[in-house]
Amino acid sequence: MSEIADVLEAIESLSAKGERMALATIVAVRGSTYRRPGARLLVPEDGAPIGNISGGCLEGDVADMARIVMDEGRARLAGWDLTADDDAVWGLGLGCNGAIEVFIEPADRAAEVANALRTALEDEHPICVVVVLESDAPDVAPGSRVVVRFDGEVQGSLGSPAADIEAVAAARELLAAERSEIRLFTGGVKAFVEVLEPPLRLLICGAGHDAIPLVRTAAVLGWNAIVADDRPAFLTDERYPGAHAFVALDDPDDVAEAAPIDGRTFVVVMTHNFLKDKAYLRSLLGSPAPYIAMLGPAARTQRLLMELSDEGVVVTDEQRARIHGPAGLDLGSEGPEEIAGAIVAEIVAVKRGRGGGFLRERPGPIHDRPRPGTEARVAG
Numbered sequence: 001m002s003e004i005a006d007v008l009e010a011i012e013s014l015s016a017k018g019e020r021m022a023l024a025t026i027v028a029v030r031g032s033t034y035r036r037p038g039a040r041l042l043v044p045e046d047g048a049p050i051g052n053i054s055g056g057c058l059e060g061d062v063a064d065m066a067r068i069v070m071d072e073g074r075a076r077l078a079g080w081d082l083t084a085d086d087d088a089v090w091g092l093g094l095g096c097n098g099a100i101e102v103f104i105e106p107a108d109r110a111a112e113v114a115n116a117l118r119t120a121l122e123d124e125h126p127i128c129v130v131v132v133l134e135s136d137a138p139d140v141a142p143g144s145r146v147v148v149r150f151d152g153e154v155q156g157s158l159g160s161p162a163a164d165i166e167a168v169a170a171a172r173e174l175l176a177a178e179r180s181e182i183r184l185f186t187g188g189v190k191a192f193v194e195v196l197e198p199p200l201r202l203l204i205c206g207a208g209h210d211a212i213p214l215v216r217t218a219a220v221l222g223w224n225a226i227v228a229d230d231r232p233a234f235l236t237d238e239r240y241p242g243a244h245a246f247v248a249l250d251d252p253d254d255v256a257e258a259a260p261i262d263g264r265t266f267v268v269v270m271t272h273n274f275l276k277d278k279a280y281l282r283s284l285l286g287s288p289a290p291y292i293a294m295l296g297p298a299a300r301t302q303r304l305l306m307e308l309s310d311e312g313v314v315v316t317d318e319q320r321a322r323i324h325g326p327a328g329l330d331l332g333s334e335g336p337e338e339i340a341g342a343i344v345a346e347i348v349a350v351k352r353g354r355g356g357g358f359l360r361e362r363p364g365p366i367h368d369r370p371r372p373g374t375e376a377r378v379a380g
Helices: 003-017 059-072 107-123 161-177 211-220 252-258 274-284 298-310 317-322 335-352
Strands: 021-032 040-044 076-081 097-106 127-135 145-149 154-157 181-185 189-196 201-205 224-229 245-248 265-269 291-294
Touching: 003 021, 003 040, 003 107, 021 059, 021 107, 021 189, 040 059, 059 076, 059 097, 097 107, 107 127, 107 145, 107 189, 127 161, 145 161, 154 161, 161 181, 161 189, 201 211, 201 252, 211 224, 211 335, 252 274, 265 274, 265 335, 274 291, 274 298, 291 298, 291 335
Parallel strands: 201 224, 201 265, 224 245, 265 291
Antiparallel strands: 021 040, 021 097, 076 097, 127 145, 127 189, 145 154, 181 189
16 A cells, blocks of 8 residues: 555544544645655554655654644644754754755544545546635635635635635646646635546556566555456456556457556556567557557567567557556666566656666756646745
């Protein structure tokens, strides 16, 4: 189970019991920080916090603030600046060199967040939540929310028609860009416009033994792994306990029609059977999948493409760019477990638009910076 799923499950469980809690969400960062906007920490009244917002640097301080929020029953925006180099100032040796802004909400608001997260998880479509952090407008209160679904449906209100119009426009813009950021609206309304993405969908074509660690690794990351094969006897929960679903095929050529494939579906073809791999690839070329990985050496993938071309299949440059064969990053992987790790790492790199090299050789910052003009002031 992924971290966000752990937080979601805990919110729902505590809410059902009527127990007090507070939810802390990173809404802005500056400099080098361990987590990025959207990371969450759930603080129950009793028991240990669930989630992670700083790798251990700030969880205790945030938990203390969360208990104040529980007592007051109102949301707070708080900031921590970790850029001080002098341990005499902090006495902690935090190991970070940045600042973060955290929005902390009481139980009822945490339940609203859980509902939005559950919608994104179950519908498998991104949604955008606009939450007010601070406001000078008397009719717009911190914690007020607007939820905008992928299909355009709008739920909730910030309390002001003018603020709602701006919030919905910002939500639709950032849904299209798949990006979250803080925005300032008319009336001194400061809001976190957060795009909540559903789990990545990983379609594995081929239910061989080496697909088992790939499914297991995907499940640990909270991805929805779907295994497709024309051998139904291999598609079992016992064999793949972490699989989200199975697709039993009459023929590998049917995979693009039978399996759920969209623009956020990443595909790995791994049957080790040349003719079946060719059939899968033939079907997948016309799909919207942004990533199609082929196991085996580059020469094998090239031969697959040449035979498809000889059979009259036109492979465009755009389709060829989506094919990754051999699959995975160049880690020197040996064995199914390491190969699964290399494939998962490559998927993350492709999704984030990165090259997958050594971070020490990266000339810029580790994380992408906000667009100029969208950085929020981080209290400190």
